[in-house]
Every structure is written in structure tokens, then in C-alpha cells.
Amino acid sequence: MKKENNGDLTSFLFENLEQYSVFSRVISRKGGFSAIPFDSLNLGGTVGDDPKHLASNKDIVWRTYGIDPGKVFDAWQVHGTSVIYTKEGRTIDQPHQKADILVTDVVGLTLLMRFADCVSTVIYDPKHHAIGIAHAGWQGTVQDVAGTLVKAMSSTFDSEPAALIAGIGPAICIDHYQVGKEVFDQFRDLSVVDSTNSRELTGNEFYLDLKKINSAQLKQAGVQNIENSNICTACDEEHWFSHRRDKGRTGRFGAFIQLRVR
Ligand SMILES: [Zn+2]
Numbered sequence: 001m002k003k004e005n006n007g008d009l010t011s012f013l014f015e016n017l018e019q020y021s022v023f024s025r026v027i028s029r030k031g032g033f034s035a036i037p038f039d040s041l042n043l044g045g046t047v048g049d050d051p052k053h054l055a056s057n058k059d060i061v062w063r064t065y066g067i068d069p070g071k072v073f074d075a076w077q078v079h080g081t082s083v084i085y086t087k088e089g090r091t092i093d094q095p096h097q098k099a100d101i102l103v104t105d106v107v108g109l110t111l112l113m114r115f116a117d118c119v120s121t122v123i124y125d126p127k128h129h130a131i132g133i134a135h136a137g138w139q140g141t142v143q144d145v146a147g148t149l150v151k152a153m154s155s156t157f158d159s160e161p162a163a164l165i166a167g168i169g170p171a172i173c174i175d176h177y178q179v180g181k182e183v184f185d186q187f188r189d190l191s192v193v194d195s196t197n198s199r200e201l202t203g204n205e206f207y208l209d210l211k212k213i214n215s216a217q218l219k220q221a222g223v224q225n226i227e228n229s230n231i232c233t234a235c236d237e238e239h240w241f242s243h244r245r246d247k248g249r250t251g252r253f254g255a256f257i258q259l260r261v262r
Pocket of ligand 1 (some may be wrong): 173176211233
């Protein structure tokens with residue numbers, strides 16, 4: 001990923017998407033209005049932040065990136081694999097629908113999700129000019145959110161997996177992501193999990209590399225062009241909220257993707 005300063009905000013972009021008519025950024029926590037522990041660009045509405053600060057944060061994001069707030073679609077992320085194919089933005093009076101995978105082929109519509117350690121995946125089909133975004137923590141990863149995203153692109157837009165271009169954003173690294181045996185046991189049976197993306201130490205210590213596992217799931221689904229950020233949300237406190245590092249009291253950073261006219 002490449003770092004970019006956008007006025008008061010700082011974001012990261014996938015270099016493999018740069019040549020296409022698609023606009024995607026993972027927005028860091030810097031440059032917002034929220035106070036500790038949501039400092040400062042928190043986009044999470046259910047973390048306990050002051051609603052006035054949240055509104056100001058959204059406003060600066062819309063203005064900085066030229067996003068039409070009436071054409072933003074976001075969801076209530078519930079650690080599942082439900083897919084929403086949307087053709088319009090979510091209006092203020094419309095409650096969030098539950099989903100962890102969003103897809104669209106409507107130009108100008110922004111798909112937005114929120115993160116603090118979980119894996120963000122964005123995907124683009126240059127042939128059919130369609131996009132998707134997904135959210136996967138360990139629960140979503142066990143259920144193969146990444147593979148489900150690829151299938152959703154194929155079934156909705158007739159995408160060929162090998163033609164898709166994907167990016168995996170900042171998420172918690174293996175050293176910072178120790179899990180219990182009951183979680184690790186659910187990963188043992190997955191064919192994509194091996195010693196390159198998981199670690200078992202004697203004395204019952206278990207670790208997972210969620211970015212690499214999601215990347216392996218994309219590959220298993222047939223995607224070849226994948227850019228993995230390799231950025232850890234827990235290591236890099238300057239730029240990212242981390243649920244694990246901050247023991248649950250933290251904000252959410254945003255990742256979005258939008259189709260542009262080609
Ligand atoms: Zn780390």
C-alpha cells in the first residue's frame with residue numbers, strides 16, 4: 001500500500017488498483033475530531049463516541065474524498081457471510097442491514113466498512129466494472145468471507161475470479177493475534193491454513209495471521225492479483241485503531257471503494 005496525505009487526513013491506497021477507474025482508500029485515524037480513546041477519526045457509531053464528533057468526522061471524510069453522503073452504503077457488520085448487492089446509498093432514516101460483504105456495479109456509489117484489527121478486502125472486476133468490499137475477523141475468516149466475496153462477484157456480475165483485482169488492508173499481525181485453543185481448533189481443518197499463516201507454540205500458545213489466511217482464501221477462489229498491505233493495526237498506533245491493543249475501548253477506521261466513470 002501507498003501512504004497519501006489528503007489535507008488533514010491520511011490514507012493508504014492499493015497500488016494494484018491505481019490504473020483503474022475505481023477509487024479506494026483505507027483512512028487512518030489521524031485528522032478527526034474525536035477525543036481519547038476514539039482519537040481522532042473514529043467512524044464507528046456504536047463504540048460510545050460523542051455523536052457530534054462522529055458527525056464531524058464523517059463530514060470531513062465526505063469533503064476530503066469528494067464522496068456524496070447520499071450515495072454511501074454501509075452495513076451492520078456482524079461477523080457473518082451475508083452479501084448485499086446494493087444499487088443505492090443508505091438513507092439516514094434507513095436502518096443498517098446486517099452484512100459483511102457489499103457489492104455494486106453502480107458508478108459513484110461508495111461502499112464503506114469499519115475496522116479495528118479485522119481484515120478489510122476490496123475487490124474490482126475491470127471487465128464488468130463492478131466492486132466489492134468485505135469484513136472478516138476470525139469468525140468471518142473461518143466462514144470464508146473472502147471466498148464468499150469472490151463467489152458473490154461471480155454470481156452477481158458474472159466475474160471471472162482470475163480477472164479480479166483485490167486488496168487486503170491493515171489488520172492485526174500474527175505476533176499480536178494470539179487466540180485460544182477453541183478458536184485455533186476451528187482453523188486447523190481449513191485447507192488454506194498452514195505454518196505460513198498460523199503458529200502453534202508448545203505450552204498451548206496459538207497465533208493467526210488473518211491477512212495471510214484471507215489472501216490464501218482469495219487465491220483458493222481463483223483470484224491471482226492480490227495486494228496484501230502487511231500493515232498491522234496493533235503495531236502502528238499512530239495510524240490505526242486496534243480492538244486488541246486498546247482492550248476494546250477504541251474507535252473504528254474506515255475503508256471504502258467507489259466506481260468511477262471509465
Ligand atoms: Zn502487530
